[in-house]
Structures are given as structure tokens and as C-alpha cells.
Amino acid sequence: MSPPVRIYLSPGMFGFARLASFEYFEHLVVALEDRFRQRGRVAKVLVCDVHPTASVCRRAAKLAHMVAATAGDDDGPIHVVGHSTGGLDARLVASPTARLPGVNRKELSWLPRLASITTMNTPHYGTPLAAFFATVSGQRMLYAISALTVTALKLGAPPLAATSALVAAFGRLSIGNFELEIINRAVDAVAKVLDEASSRELRTWLDLLRGDQGAIVQLMPEAMDLFQAGVEDRPGVRYQCVATYAPSNAVRDWIAALRSPWSAMSATIFTALYNLTSRLDERYPCAAADGAAQAKLKAMLGEALPPTANDGVVPLTSQIWGDLVWVGKADHLDIVGHFPGAGGHTDWLASGARFQRVRFDVVMDRIVSGMIVGEELRDARSPASERSPKSAPPSARGVS
Known part of the structure; x- marks a missing residue:
């Protein structure tokens, strides 16, 4: 064979x-x-x-x-x-x-x-997004979005309490104040809807992400x-x-027509990521x-x-x-x-x-x-x- x-x-x-x-x-x-x-x-x-x-x-x-x-x-x-x-x-x-x-x-x-x-x-x-993720606000945002990624893919949609907190935090990006308290609330809300084993796995993975971010700079x-x-x-x-x-x-064009609260929030998050990625430097x-x-x-x-x-x-x-x-x-x-x-x-x-x-x-x-x-x-x-x-x-x- x-x-x-x-x-x-x-x-x-x-x-x-x-x-x-x-x-x-x-x-x-x-x-x-x-x-x-x-x-x-x-x-x-x-x-x-x-x-x-x-x-x-x-x-x-x-x-x-x-x-x-x-x-x-x-x-x-x-x-x-x-x-x-x-x-x-x-x-x-x-x-x-x-x-x-x-x-x-x-x-x-x-x-x-x-x-x-x-x-x-x-x-x-x-990617220009890496430059943002290398900042204090960006690191917190990456941490929260990663938690939402796992939960959304596993459950179909993360809890609205978590996404609401995250979307609210996006409004503070312009003044560089993506608060740690908001991120902690979002992650806690995510963890509560998972079973004990899954929640433990998620937090361990997030600790890894927070502990080593060498690729972000690279x-x-x-x-x-x-x-x-x-x-x-x-x-x-x-x-x-x-x-x-x-x-x-x-x-x-279509965010206003979305009926699902999670879809509307997800679209808001994506728009923020898209705009950050669009910030090209003509030298690079x-x-x-x-x-x-x-x-x-x-x-x-x-x-x-x-x-x-x-x-x-x-x-x-x-x-x-x-x-x-x-x-x-x-x-x-x-x-x-x-x-x-x-x-x-x-x-x-x-x-x-x-x-x-x-x-x-x-x-x-x-x-x-x-x-x-x-x-x-x-x-x-x-x-x-x-x-x-x-x-x-x-x-x-x-x-x-």
C-alpha cells in the first residue's frame, strides 16, 4: 500500500x-x-x-x-x-x-x-494591527477578543454581558483608556457560561497568551x-x-439591519479591527x-x-x-x-x-x-x- x-x-x-x-x-x-x-x-x-x-x-x-x-x-x-x-x-x-x-x-x-x-x-x-496589539490597550483588547473567539465558536455566541462590555470599551480607544476592569468583567462573563473544565482550559490558554506575546512585536x-x-x-x-x-x-451598509444583538456587536468589533488594520505606513x-x-x-x-x-x-x-x-x-x-x-x-x-x-x-x-x-x-x-x-x-x- x-x-x-x-x-x-x-x-x-x-x-x-x-x-x-x-x-x-x-x-x-x-x-x-x-x-x-x-x-x-x-x-x-x-x-x-x-x-x-x-x-x-x-x-x-x-x-x-x-x-x-x-x-x-x-x-x-x-x-x-x-x-x-x-x-x-x-x-x-x-x-x-x-x-x-x-x-x-x-x-x-x-x-x-x-x-x-x-x-x-x-x-x-x-500587519498594522500588531502595532496596536503591542500597546497596553491593545494587549487587553487581544485578551478579551481571544476569550470571545473561543466562546463564540463553542457556544454559537458569547454572553451579551461580555460583548456589551467589550463594545463599550471600544469607545474609549480614542483616548487610550481600554480599562482592565472592563476586560476582566468580559472574561468573567464568558467563563460563567462554560462548564468548569472548559472554563479552566480557557483561563489557562488566556494566561499563556498574556504571558508570552513575542509574536505580536514580530x-x-x-x-x-x-x-x-x-x-x-x-x-x-x-x-x-x-x-x-x-x-x-x-x-x-448592513449593520443597522441586523436583528441579532450579538451579530450587531460582532460587526462593531470587526469594524474596529478592520480600521486598525487599514492604518498603513507608506514606509512599510x-x-x-x-x-x-x-x-x-x-x-x-x-x-x-x-x-x-x-x-x-x-x-x-x-x-x-x-x-x-x-x-x-x-x-x-x-x-x-x-x-x-x-x-x-x-x-x-x-x-x-x-x-x-x-x-x-x-x-x-x-x-x-x-x-x-x-x-x-x-x-x-x-x-x-x-x-x-x-x-x-x-x-x-x-x-x-
Whole structure:
């Protein structure tokens, strides 16, 4: 039998592997497994349980350790998919120039098997939102929004007492007074609606987030200059990306028509995040200096978008790295299955992007097709005598 395909998912700043009995990447796992099964192959999808806001270097080391411990020695292909900051983890692990703390050469012996890296909504050139999260007010806001993320995804909507407190706090951002008392009230209200075990897990996760915020500073556009200067693509590996943006006027146009109090509050939170992410510095425009990102976006969309276009967390042009396999309207969490309607989790970020299951399926189809291309490239660069039985020509594997 052919060896299994191993796919590793690395979550981003608001992400996790499993928390409060909730699987963050549930829809991605199912979608990837199904598409390889349709090709007559077995895919083992594993989620890396990385610290949400630790430095990219520490997160990448955790990813390297996990792959080394679970990849086996059967020569089956390996793919890494990173959402948000997780995409930077994947690029750093694969970089020939990387020196990861506590990772020895033996633990990277799987790298010749690496066929593709997929980044989704990844801030390759940083995000202005990180600069705000690095402030005292921003740290408190990140803490509260993270609590709401977990609870909204688990319960469908967090308690109104928590969201009301948070929305009220947004009104104080202009004077830099995002009070700790308001944040504590919001988190306490969230914890009360969870069972004891889930509440304990949530508070432990939030303590981790508050205790180490190395990635926050690193994601600032000024700091990402160093990442780009020091990290190289691994030759022969396919790099592909998915990028999204939310319509800038969607929330404003339809927020008044929302009937759900939670949806209206969620839309208010998203609007604040969107506006903060739009604050670009012309010296650090969150895009490749050669204009390649804008050219790829225009080729795919048929029009040029303003430089302020973003998904509520990351500027659109910052998300471009490698082959652009899909770009369209969606917010930062829609793309991993947290969208409204059938086939998605609760849409806790009400962005007005109207991302739906049909588009999610198209995204997954294109990601997997790109992975297959990556495997073909891997097979082509390996001598025939070194390939496992899996590495037969594409026609023998049923790949169209």
C-alpha cells in the first residue's frame, strides 16, 4: 500500500488545536481528508498545538518537533498548511537558513519529504494591527477578543454581558483608556457560561497568551523586514497561498439591519479591527516592494483594490507568497470554516463578506490540487531508485 500523506496544520494568533472541547480546524481536517480519499489515498491530518502569541521562532520549533515525532520513516509526502501566523511558522521551519532553538539536524530529517507549504491569510509583510496589539490597550483588547473567539465558536455566541462590555470599551480607544476592569468583567462573563473544565482550559490558554506575546512585536511591519531578509524558500517545495479581503463598506451598509444583538456587536468589533488594520505606513506598506502582489491580485480579480483592503486582521497584499491559488471576499476566520450558514461554524466575526460553503469547497479543491503538484515536483527531483512505491507517475496515481 502507498504510504499516507501527512498534512500538518499550524494555527494563528487566535487559533489553537483543541480548547474547551472545540476543534479549531475541524472543517479543514475533514475537507483535506475527503479530497485525498476521493483520489484513493489516505491523508493523516495533524494540528500543531502551538502557543498562540509566542515568537515565530519558538512556534516553528514546536512545529518541527511535532513533525519529527509523527512523520514516520515511510517516505510519504508531507504538506504544511499555516493559517495566519502559522504560515510564518511553516516558512521558517522549511527555510535552509533557519536555526531553530532546541531543534537538531535529526529532527529535520523529514524536510526532503516536504512537498508543499500553504499559507492562508498570513502576514508575510506584517500587519498594522500588531502595532496596536503591542500597546497596553491593545494587549487587553487581544485578551478579551481571544476569550470571545473561543466562546463564540463553542457556544454559537458569547454572553451579551461580555460583548456589551467589550463594545463599550471600544469607545474609549480614542483616548487610550481600554480599562482592565472592563476586560476582566468580559472574561468573567464568558467563563460563567462554560462548564468548569472548559472554563479552566480557557483561563489557562488566556494566561499563556498574556504571558508570552513575542509574536505580536514580530508581526509589526517594521519587524517583518528582518524575517523577509533572513528566511529563504526551500528549493523544490511548492509555495502557495490563499488571500482574502472583506468589503470595506459592507458592515456600515448592513449593520443597522441586523436583528441579532450579538451579530450587531460582532460587526462593531470587526469594524474596529478592520480600521486598525487599514492604518498603513507608506514606509512599510505590507507588500512586496516590486509590486508583485498587486500584479497577482489584479490578474486574479480583474481589478486593482485599494492598498487598505484587508481581512480584518491582515492587509490583503501582505498575504501573498508563492502561487496565489485563491483570492476573494472573506474575513480572517471565514477561510478556516468559521463562516455563517450550512457547513460552517458560528460566524463570530460579522464582516459582511458573505463567505459560504460553495466558496470554501473551491478553496479546498485548489489547495489540494496544489499539493498534488507539489508531490509531482518532489517526485521529479528525487532519483527513481530513492522513491517509495507511492511515487509512481501521476497517471498511475489517478491524478488528473
